[in-house]
Amino acid sequence: MNTATFSIFRGDSNGGKFEDYTTEVSEGMVVLDAVHGIQSAQANDLACRWNCKAGKCGSCSAEINGMPKLMCMTRLNSLPLDKPVTIEPIKAFPHVRDLVTDVSWNFAAKMKIKKFKPRPPDAPDGSWRMAQGDIDRVQEYRKCIECFLCQDVCHVLREHNKHDEFIGPRLLVYTAALEMHPLDTEDRLQDLKNAHGIGYCNITKCCTKVCPEDITITDNAIIPLKERVVDEFYDPLKRLLRLLRPKPKPENDHV
Amino acid sequence: MREIKEGRGSPHGGVFLDIAWIKEKIADAAAHIQRKLPSMYHQFKQLADIDITQEPMEVGPTTHYAMGGIRVDADTQMSNVPGLFAAGECAAGINGANRLGGNSLSDIIVFGKRAGEFAAKYVKEHGAGQVNNDQIDEAVRRSLEPFERGATKGGGAEGPYQVQAELQEMMQDLVGIVRTEDEMQRALDGLGKLWERTRKVAVYGHREYNPGWHTAIDLHNLMTVSEAITRSAIERKESRGAHFREDYENKDAAFGKVNTVVSKAADGSMQVRREPIPVMPEHLKQVIEEMK
Numbered sequence: 001m002n003t004a005t006f007s008i009f010r011g012d013s014n015g016g017k018f019e020d021y022t023t024e025v026s027e028g029m030v031v032l033d034a035v036h037g038i039q040s041a042q043a044n045d046l047a048c049r050w051n052c053k054a055g056k057c058g059s060c061s062a063e064i065n066g067m068p069k070l071m072c073m074t075r076l077n078s079l080p081l082d083k084p085v086t087i088e089p090i091k092a093f094p095h096v097r098d099l100v101t102d103v104s105w106n107f108a109a110k111m112k113i114k115k116f117k118p119r120p121p122d123a124p125d126g127s128w129r130m131a132q133g134d135i136d137r138v139q140e141y142r143k144c145i146e147c148f149l150c151q152d153v154c155h156v157l158r159e160h161n162k163h164d165e166f167i168g169p170r171l172l173v174y175t176a177a178l179e180m181h182p183l184d185t186e187d188r189l190q191d192l193k194n195a196h197g198i199g200y201c202n203i204t205k206c207c208t209k210v211c212p213e214d215i216t217i218t219d220n221a222i223i224p225l226k227e228r229v230v231d232e233f234y235d236p237l238k239r240l241l242r243l244l245r246p247k248p249k250p251e252n253d254h255v
Numbered sequence: 256m257r258e259i260k261e262g263r264g265s266p267h268g269g270v271f272l273d274i275a276w277i278k279e280k281i282a283d284a285a286a287h288i289q290r291k292l293p294s295m296y297h298q299f300k301q302l303a304d305i306d307i308t309q310e311p312m313e314v315g316p317t318t319h320y321a322m323g324g325i326r327v328d329a330d331t332q333m334s335n336v337p338g339l340f341a342a343g344e345c346a347a348g349i350n351g352a353n354r355l356g357g358n359s360l361s362d363i364i365v366f367g368k369r370a371g372e373f374a375a376k377y378v379k380e381h382g383a384g385q386v387n388n389d390q391i392d393e394a395v396r397r398s399l400e401p402f403e404r405g406a407t408k409g410g411g412a413e414g415p416y417q418v419q420a421e422l423q424e425m426m427q428d429l430v431g432i433v434r435t436e437d438e439m440q441r442a443l444d445g446l447g448k449l450w451e452r453t454r455k456v457a458v459y460g461h462r463e464y465n466p467g468w469h470t471a472i473d474l475h476n477l478m479t480v481s482e483a484i485t486r487s488a489i490e491r492k493e494s495r496g497a498h499f500r501e502d503y504e505n506k507d508a509a510f511g512k513v514n515t516v517v518s519k520a521a522d523g524s525m526q527v528r529r530e531p532i533p534v535m536p537e538h539l540k541q542v543i544e545e546m547k
Contacts, residue, residue, distance in 0.1 A: 012463065028303065040416030043408070044467025045460030054298055073301055097464040 002026070004081040006034055008046065009088040012097045019043075020084055025076055031087065032060055032071035035099070047098035055212055058147030062099050063088045068149040068210045090152040092168075103148050109167050113175055114191065118183040134182035141177035141221055143213040146170065150207035150217055156200045166197035169207035169217045176221035179228070189232045192225055201226070256316065256432045257501075269315030275308055284308065316432050320354045321480070322497060323347050323487065326516065329533070331377075332370035338377055338384055342370040347514075352496020401471040406457030415456045415471040422449055422477060430485050435501045439489045446482050453478050486527045487515040 004025045007018045021038040032050055039046045050060040053072045060071040065079060065086055079085050093101040122129045150169040156162045167175075175192065178184055192198045205218045215221070231238075258270065265271050274292075278284035285308035289296050292307070299305045299312055324347035325334050332340045343363040350358060404412045429442035453474050458467040493507035494500050513529040520526045535543075 030302065039466060040414075040420065044406075044414045044416065044458055044470075045465045047464040047466060054294075055301070056294065075302065100464055 002081075004034070004076065005084040006038060007084040007086045008035070008038070008043075008099070009086075010043075010046070010098055011095075013095050016098075018086065018088075025081070027077075029076045030072055031062075031064055031069075031074045031076065031079075031085070034076065034085075035071060035087065047096070047100045049100050056145055058145035061090050061147045061149050061152065063090060063152075068152045070147055070149070070212050073212055090148065092152045092154070092157040093148070105163055106146070106148055106151065106168075106170065109163075109171055110174065112191075112195065113167070113171060113178070114186045114188050116178055116181065116184055117186040118181075119185050128183055130182045138177045138180050140215055141173045141180075143215055144170065144173055145213060147212060149210045149212065153206045153210050154201075155204070155206070156197075162197065162200060166200040169201070169222065171196070172198065172201070172225060173215060173217055173221045176225055179225065189229055193229050193233055198222070198226055198229055259315075260433075265313045267313055267315075269313045271311040272314045273311035275310060278308075318427075319497070320344060320350070320359065321484075322350050322352060322354060323484065323515075330369070331373040332366055333373060333377070338374075338381065340370040340374045340377075342366040352498060354497075398472055401456055401458040401468060404455065404457030406459045408459060411459075412455060412457035413452060414458065415467060415474050418449060418452045418456055419470055419474055419477065422446075422474075422481060425449075426481050426484075430481070430488060433499055433501050434488055436489060436492075439485050442485050443482075443489075446478065446485065450478055482525055483517045486525055487517060490515050490527050490529070 005022045010019045023037045051057040055073040089099045089101045156166045207217045288308045299307045324345050325341040327346045332342050406412050425445045429438040456471050458471050492503045493510045516530050
């Protein structure tokens, strides 16, 4: 049987270093299998978070040879095994131990996004009518598994630590799903512009590149939201009209 | 499983599942499969280079769901420990002998809500209970014990992962999909030996986010559940739902009227007994009648 070496970051918030582990590898294995093999035989106290092993729970996010990836969906045959494979924790959030980071900021930030607010039911039985075409668009955003790899790779969070001013690609995708839902009546544009800091995104598309669910984050979620914000707040013609008509009708229909 | 045991399995010890045949029945079959099974399509493609719209996939059975669990009151979800509530997969009850797809989600939503409501009501009525400090000290001592057994990286006493892996393998082999009395008795012997090892597993490192330590603690629960499953499966000499006995291939009406109840005897051993299934209340019978 073949072996491969994995250089895994060991340590906690006080610091740490890479340690090399050599383990047996076989056909069909993914990085998480190797980490589990190392954990059970050589490093029982190696901390890593995982659950479904099928790319659906979003728990095992890590940086493999410098690229943000899900450990359970990264096959060993996609990596060069003639040199050590480096595995380290994601960087945009506080480090806990080894491969584990505290991603709870994402859930706190999500709570600040205005909730789904549907229009009154269309039928007396309390149900709604939607066209399939209108609902298809939001399906892409709902593929998100909240692995936060897009947050990890976003330089606004990772390099500039703007966690207080910018919600990051994952939560812009979440906002897009709400904003473009055919039944939703809430207006989140003011929040997007100010509290959620959509202007910080300068569309480098790193988030799209690392998304394990292949969501076209920048083109399909962030840019349409940016366009709506621009339409609402920066359109010179609208500004002029507003000057002429001091009390414009609130515009709610963004669909 | 019997096909595989008799040597007719696929190369990796499973069977082939082919859904690509549908292309002979409908036009645009590949798109249909991708739309209906998007995750499965994506996983097979990414993890095995297999296009399930074109070729068969290799599949094998694994653990799906634990139909048994902590015995709770059907209305309040309270266990026989006053003030301890359980809901969802850890609680025994609504799924009978086989949970069907989608029922787990409705189970946790309905009975999780009920458990929460009744727990809140219980606390309001009873206040905070008396805490027995001796019991807490004992629990702390027991959970920290694995650190004191002299394990070091790459040596010393046995760690928890080897025992867990062997338990997993033995339960899959001997108390898995197809069960026989003989194999399950062998599993009980094996469990006895694994209990000895479980009580001796050792861990190293510190207490913060230490998966080895967590596994050493979990191991006691895995062992308890495995033993309860094995003893109950031996007791139920029939086949029903997900419980298939090769030595008792059919349903037995008498077993249909009883639950298998496992409890701890005074000497700490597991006691298995049969209890009549509770009589369905009149209002629930009516609901079922209305559905017919």
